[in-house]
Amino acid sequence: MEKYILNETPLRTANNFDINNIEVVLDIPKYKSFENFNIYTENIEKIKVEVNQNKISENENKIGLERQTNYSVKIIIPENITIEEKIKLEFNFDEDNAFLVENIDILLEKNAKANFEIQYNSEESFSNFHNGQLNILLQENAKANIVVSNFNNNQSDNLYEMKNELKDNATLKYTIIEIGGKNKISNYYSKLVGENSENSLNVIYLGKENDVIDINYNMETYGKNSKAYINVQGVLTDSAKKNFKGTIDFKEGSKKAIGKENENCILLSKQAKSKSLPMLLCHEEDVEGEHGVSSGKIDEAKLFYIMTKGISYDEARKLIIKANFNDIIKNINNNELENRINEKIDQI
Amino acid sequence: MKTQLKEVDNNIYNIKNKDEYSFKTVGLTEEVIREISEKKNEPDWMLELRLKALKTYNELSMPTWGPDLSELDMSKIATYVKPKTNMKKSWEDVPEDIKNTFDALGIPEAEKESLAGVGAQYDSEIVYHSIKEELVKQGVIYTDFDAAVKEYPELVKQYFTKCVPITDHKFIALHYAVWSGGSFVYVPKGVKVDIPLQSYFRLNAPGAGQFEHTLIIVDEGASLQFIEGCSAPKYNEINLHAGCVELFVKENGFLRYSTIENWSKNMMNLNTKKVVVDKNGTIEWVTGSFGSKVSMLYPMSILNGENSKCEFTGISFAGKGQNLDAGLKIVHNAPNTSSVVNSKSISKDGGICTFRSDIKVRPRAEKSKVSVSCESLMLDSISRSDTIPVNDVQTDEVEFSHEAKIGKISDQAIFYLMTRGISEEEAKAMIVRGFANPISKELPLEYAVEMNNLINLELEGSIG
Numbered sequence: 001m002e003k004y005i006l007n008e009t010p011l012r013t014a015n016n017f018d019i020n021n022i023e024v025v026l027d028i029p030k031y032k033s034f035e036n037f038n039i040y041t042e043n044i045e046k047i048k049v050e051v052n053q054n055k056i057s058e059n060e061n062k063i064g065l066e067r068q069t070n071y072s073v074k075i076i077i078p079e080n081i082t083i084e085e086k087i088k089l090e091f092n093f094d095e096d097n098a099f100l101v102e103n104i105d106i107l108l109e110k111n112a113k114a115n116f117e118i119q120y121n122s123e124e125s126f127s128n129f130h131n132g133q134l135n136i137l138l139q140e141n142a143k144a145n146i147v148v149s150n151f152n153n154n155q156s157d158n159l160y161e162m163k164n165e166l167k168d169n170a171t172l173k174y175t176i177i178e179i180g181g182k183n184k185i186s187n188y189y190s191k192l193v194g195e196n197s198e199n200s201l202n203v204i205y206l207g208k209e210n211d212v213i214d215i216n217y218n219m220e221t222y223g224k225n226s227k228a229y230i231n232v233q234g235v236l237t238d239s240a241k242k243n244f245k246g247t248i249d250f251k252e253g254s255k256k257a258i259g260k261e262n263e264n265c266i267l268l269s270k271q272a273k274s275k276s277l278p279m280l281l282c283h284e285e286d287v288e289g290e291h292g293v294s295s296g297k298i299d300e301a302k303l304f305y306i307m308t309k310g311i312s313y314d315e316a317r318k319l320i321i322k323a324n325f326n327d328i329i330k331n332i333n334n335n336e337l338e339n340r341i342n343e344k345i346d347q348i
Numbered sequence: 349m350k351t352q353l354k355e356v357d358n359n360i361y362n363i364k365n366k367d368e369y370s371f372k373t374v375g376l377t378e379e380v381i382r383e384i385s386e387k388k389n390e391p392d393w394m395l396e397l398r399l400k401a402l403k404t405y406n407e408l409s410m411p412t413w414g415p416d417l418s419e420l421d422m423s424k425i426a427t428y429v430k431p432k433t434n435m436k437k438s439w440e441d442v443p444e445d446i447k448n449t450f451d452a453l454g455i456p457e458a459e460k461e462s463l464a465g466v467g468a469q470y471d472s473e474i475v476y477h478s479i480k481e482e483l484v485k486q487g488v489i490y491t492d493f494d495a496a497v498k499e500y501p502e503l504v505k506q507y508f509t510k511c512v513p514i515t516d517h518k519f520i521a522l523h524y525a526v527w528s529g530g531s532f533v534y535v536p537k538g539v540k541v542d543i544p545l546q547s548y549f550r551l552n553a554p555g556a557g558q559f560e561h562t563l564i565i566v567d568e569g570a571s572l573q574f575i576e577g578c579s580a581p582k583y584n585e586i587n588l589h590a591g592c593v594e595l596f597v598k599e600n601g602f603l604r605y606s607t608i609e610n611w612s613k614n615m616m617n618l619n620t621k622k623v624v625v626d627k628n629g630t631i632e633w634v635t636g637s638f639g640s641k642v643s644m645l646y647p648m649s650i651l652n653g654e655n656s657k658c659e660f661t662g663i664s665f666a667g668k669g670q671n672l673d674a675g676l677k678i679v680h681n682a683p684n685t686s687s688v689v690n691s692k693s694i695s696k697d698g699g700i701c702t703f704r705s706d707i708k709v710r711p712r713a714e715k716s717k718v719s720v721s722c723e724s725l726m727l728d729s730i731s732r733s734d735t736i737p738v739n740d741v742q743t744d745e746v747e748f749s750h751e752a753k754i755g756k757i758s759d760q761a762i763f764y765l766m767t768r769g770i771s772e773e774e775a776k777a778m779i780v781r782g783f784a785n786p787i788s789k790e791l792p793l794e795y796a797v798e799m800n801n802l803i804n805l806e807l808e809g810s811i812g
Contacts (some may be wrong), residue, residue, distance in 0.1 A: 010414035017738045018412070197576040250754075252729055267744035270711065278736040282754050285726040286364045289754035291735075 001027045006064045006159070007185055007216045011279065015294075018179040019243055019277050021064075023184055023216040026157055029129050032099040034070050047083065047114075048076040052218040054318035056181055059103065059133060061215075062187045063161050067131055067198075070337050071102035077112040077142075086115040086334075093122035093130070093152065104134045110168075117334065120152055122180070127155040134162045138170035140194065143200065143251040145173045145215075147332050151340065152180030154209065160186045167192035168223065175332055178205040178213065179344050192226035200229040206344060207240030207272070218247040221254040223286070231326050232263040235293040236272035237348055247279040250287045257284065261291035266321060321345050361610055361639075363452055363580040365552050369471065373432040376422045378402060380453060381525055384428045388494060388528070396602040401514045401524030401666075408518040414704070415642045415671040418615050424586050425567065426556035427526040429471040435492060436476050437695050437713035444491045446470050452581065454798075455548050462542035464576075465490045469560055471553050472528040483541060489534040490545055493561045497534035507563055511594035512622045519644075523559050523590045530560035530591065535570040535601075544573040544606075548615060551578075555585035562593040564603065571602035579639065584611040585643070589615055595623035597631055599653065604632040608790060608798055612812045613640035613669055618647075620729075620783040627653030627682075634790045635676050648677035651685040658687040663787040665803065666699030666731070676735070680713035682748075689720040690786060696807075697730035703752075704781070705737040714745040722752040725783055776805050 008021045028305050034052060041047065054070045061067055071091075077083060091100055093108050100120075108114060130152060138144055150157050158181030166172055184207075189201045199219060207213045213236075219228035230246050248259035265274040278291040298320050306316035322329075322345055329338050351466055371387055373380045385395040410417060431645035436442050439456050449458060450468050460468045467490070472491035483490070489500065497504050514524045531547045551558045558561035566572050580587060593743060597603045603623070612616050617640040623631045633647050649658040658678055666672040678687045703722050724733040735752045757779050765775035781788075784803055788796040 011734070011736065013704055013736050014411070014706065019738050038671075100439075107505055143362070185778045187613060255729075265741075267741070267746075271746055272744065274739075275752075276739045276748070278735075278737065278739075280724075280733075280754050281751055282724065282726060282733045283729070285729040285731070285756045287726075288753065290752060292749070292751040293739060294750070295739065295741040296746050296747040 001025050001247070003347040004065060004237060005104040007187055007214050008064065009216060009224070009277065010218050010249065011281065012246050013277070014267070017211040019245065019275055020244060022185060022212070024212060029099050031068060031070065032100070034090040034097050034100045036094065037071060039074070040090070042085050046081050047087070048078070050074040050340065052264045056073045059135065061161065062123070062189055063159055063185060064252060065100050065159060067133070069103050071100060073102065074105040075106045075107070076193070077107040077114045079113045082113040082133065083115070086117045088117045088119070090121065092129040093120070094124060095126050098126060098128040100129070101131045102133070104132070105343045106136045106137050108144050110139045111141045113143045118146070118148045120138045120150050120158070120180070122153045122156055125155065126152060128152060129157050130150060131159040132161070136164045136172065137171055138166045140167045141169045143171045147175045147177070147334070147337070150184065151179045154180065154182055155257060156181045156187070162186070162188045164190040164199065164250050166192050166194050166197035167188070169196045170194055172199045174199065174201045175328060176201070176203045177337070178203060178215070179341070182211055182274045184211065184213045185272070186215055190228070191220045191222065192220065192228060194226070195223040197223050197229040200205070201231070202348045203232040204325050204328055204341065205232070205242065206236040207234070207236045207242055208348060209238045209240065211240040213240065213242040215243065216245045218249065219259065220249040220251055221259060222251045224253070224255045224257070225256055226257045228259040229324055230261040233328060234264070235266045235321050235348065236274060237268035239271040240273065244276040246277070247281060248291070249281040249287055250284045250289060252283045254284050256288045257287045258311070259287070259289045263293040264324065265295045266324065267295060268297070268317070292311040318345055318348065359406045361579045362581045363449050364447060366424040367553050368432050369429045369553065370432045371428070372425065372426055373428040373556045374426050375782060376402070376405070376522070377523065378414055378429055380427055383573035384526060384528065385695070387430065390497065397509070398455055398525050398701070404514050405518060405521035405525055408521055410518060414644055414673045417616065417642065418584050420588065424555060428528055429553040430473055431470045431475055431554045433475055435474050439476060442476055446475055449550060449552070450548070453548065453550070457524070458546065462543065463546050464541060465545040467492060467531045468551045469529045469547065469548040470676045471551060471556060472558065474529050477659040483732055486539045488534065488539060488541060491532050493532045493563065494528070500532070504566045505530070507565060507594065507596060510715045511596060512592055512620055513783065516620065519590045520592060520620045523561070523592045523620065526557070527559045527592065531563040533572065533574065535566045536569045536570045538569045540571045541573070544575050546575040546577065549576070549578040549668070551587055553578040554583035555587065557588035557590060560591045562591070565596045566598060566601040566603045569600045574603045574606070576605070576607045579610045580612040580615055583614050585614065586610070588617045589619055589674060590616045591619045593621035595631065597623060597625045597629040599627045599629060601626070601629045604634065605629070606634040608636045609711040610802060611781070613641050617642040617645060621647040622650070624652055625635040625656040625658065625804050626651045628655045629653055631656045631675070632659045633662065634787065636787060636799050637664040640672065641670060643672045643674055645674045648675050649687070649688070650681060652681050654682045655684045656682060657685070660687070660689045660691070661787050661790050662691045664693040664701050666693070666695050666701045668699060669695035671700040673704055677705065679709045680709040680716045680718070682712065684716065685713055686717040689723045692783060693733060694725045694727065694780060695725035695733045696782070698730045700732040701736045702736060706740065709742055709746050709748065711743045712756045714743055715720070716746050718746070718748045720750040724754040725780070726756055738799060770798050777804065780807060
């Protein structure tokens with residue numbers, strides 16, 4: 001067991017506000033190999049896939065925990081290729097595969113289009129450790145839809161770092177389902193370097209028992225007319241603690257850029273703690289930026305209304321949470337995933 | 349149509365008097381502190397407190413966040429500059445050059461027209477203090493802080509450092525080590541002071557620091573409006589302002605604390621303000637920050653009593669060479685407390701405005717409400733505007749909402765005004781004044797005019 005200070009915000013604020021970073025105690029197992037990786041695609045002949053084990057990562061590390069990878073996957077979608085069916089990457093933890101430090105690199109060349117689903121599962125009751133990194137590069141006019149789901153069990157540590165770079169007219173739709181793990185520490189860094197590039201990030205988080213959630217998202221607009229959207233919906237119950245740190249950083253020259261950020265946290269217990277730091281940083285006059293955050297318990301008027309229809313208190317509560325998540329879930333367009341998320345909400 | 353506001357005399361804030369003083373200390377050592385205390389003929393407990401604060405200052409580290417403070421060299425700052433006069437009760441007795449400065453700033457005139465009392469500090473000491481007789485009869489105390497230490501020692505001891513402790517941060521420790529001047533106000537139970545009191549702080553000496561201490565106690569059911577103004581002429585050396593404001597609002601009390609700050613652009617303004625509000629009490633902060641090279645200012649409200657309220661209305665205007673890091677801290681520490689924050693900022697000519705906040709809702713603050721709104725206006729692309737708000741919710745029974753917007757002056761609005769025959773320059777100025785209007789309308793008329801004048805002054809030649 002060791003104490004680590006991780007996930008520094010892009011800009012520091014006063015130390016006693018206690019949000020510049022997160023202090024966590026982690027029991028990091030010794031380096032082991034990982035075998036349980038699957039890739040599902042009907043278009044393997046159209047894309048390039050490279051899988052390596054035991055490779056040293058030289059990538060920049062924003063979470064701040066030293067990484068020696070035991071798995072790496074590189075996928076290239078060549079120029080002008082469109083892959084309609086989703087490409088699914090699945091990492092399944094079990095007792096023999098309880099340690100994963102992976103790199104996933106996804107490159108979409110010019111005019112390429114693809115959909116990815118990346119899933120981390122550990123259904124059994126054992127402790128596992130995950131420290132992943134997902135890097136995405138979209139060249140001119142490329143379009144990608146990425147869904148990352150963390151369904152690790154509630155004893156696991158889950159650290160995840162995502163980095164994107166978007167060139168001219170590139171569009172990236174990103175969804176993160178942050179459900180599993182007792183420590184959920186994630187870092188998302190997106191550089192919108194291209195003109196008219198667009199990145200929307202939709203996130204669902206769920207914290208229970210003594211979960212610690214530390215979310216650190218940062219989108220930087222460089223290109224003219226670039227668009228950055230962050231929409232985060234979460235629920236905390238029991239003694240869960242959450243830090244949301246979301247930054248939209250308008251860099252000089254990103255004229256007509258738009259950045260919007262929104263976080264909504266439903267608190268289901270008196271012991272749950274919600275902290276948020278929605279930063280707007282601006283070095284360009286001609287931009288449009290806004291953020292909004294809200295925290296509080298479930299709207300009692302809504303609860304009452306649903307209960308008058310003969311639905312129990314517990315069911316009504318779950319219905320409202322599902323409704324809050326609904327916009328994000330429906331956009332994923334994946335029934336299996338929707339059912340799994342709803343199952344997790346039912347277990348609250 | 350040109351604005352109907354009075355023409356601004358560009359130079360009133362920059363009047364430089366000869367650097368004359370009767371006594372001066374430079375630097376921050378134990379010897380300097382003993383000298384200040386001896387000159388003030390203070391009680392021993394105050395000297396001990398100063399020395400303890402110096403020790404704390406030396407132990408604490410510089411902030412690892414916010415604006416760059418590396419230009420500040422405490423060994424060069426004049427920590428105490430005693431003007432060549434004692435405190436006077438009539439403007440006629442104040443030395444002519446000092447009186448002329450305050451005349452130009454409009455203080456004696458405002459006193460006649462719209463104030464119930466005035467304190468005027470010049471460098472390290474209060475040079476003029478007055479209060480209307482009817483308030484004295486009602487038991488209101490308004491005096492300079494040095495006098496309060498001697499005349500009301502029990503009251504001062506009961507409250508001094510109790511709101512803002514010496515250990516709060518490095519610059520508050522500095523303040524307690526070398527504090528001088530400031531105001532002391534006590535409003536007895538049930539007394540309503542309807543006309544505002546005003547303290548004005550003027551720093552004339554180049555390379556000097558001003559460390560005034562303001563302590564206000566609004567007792568049960570009492571109310572007060574207090575206005576604080578600050579300015580200084582511009583020098584090449586760095587000047588430092590590390591004042592401290594300690595406020596106490598007792599049960600059912602009301603305090604509105606308004607500040608118009610126009611320090612010169614060589615000033616490091618590292619001021620600390622804090623209030624403790626009891627049951628059903630209300631604090632209203634109204635603040636306009638225009639001056640200084642660097643500001644770090646986050647008035648803190650501790651809502652300790654049930655149903656206590658905080659309202660914060662503030663505007664910052666950063667121009668060339670300015671880095672204004674301002675905001676607030678609020679702690680909701682009792683049930684049914686509420687806070688409403690409305691903050692605006694304008695950046696131009698490379699100026700940096702940062703809104704920084706920390707709002708905590710403690711577990712016991714059930715059924716509390718928080719509403720925060722921040723708006724920033726960028727007048728060009730060489731400036732910066734950052735919003736860094738921390739929202740810390742520790743209970744579920746709360747309504748917490750925070751929203752912020754950032755943007756430019758709408759081209760459509762300018763075009764519309766120009767179709768009505770208004771020049772582009774005036775159209776932009778009108779929009780900026782409109783943007784600032786929610787703040788200026790909260791100020792007494794004279795100060796709203798002053799704020800508008802400051803905006804006009806800042807905008808001159810910068811847009812259009």
